[in-house]
Amino acid sequence: MKVQVIKDDCISCGLCVNSVPAVFEWDDDEKAIAITDHVPDKLEAEVEDAIDSCPTDAIEEI
Template structure:
């Protein structure tokens, strides 16, 4: 599973980082970003929850 964060849609709420810190973190612009090439199997459920919970729908599956 590969994810990306649309930087134009991200509102920097941090929900994805709180939900799945092994996949998401802040970038230099203060927005959330994906920090892994491929979501580890043991983090997929949390990563999906983060994607589905994103208030601006900025997280997409590639």
């Protein structure tokens, strides 16, 4: 699984960064970014939850 954050849609709510810090972090503009090229299998469920919970649907699987 690969994911990306659509920067223009991110409102910096922190849900993804706080719930899966091994996959998401803040960039210099305080927007979330995916920091891994491939989500580890053991984190896929947590990332799916972050995708489903994102209030602006800014996270997408690619």
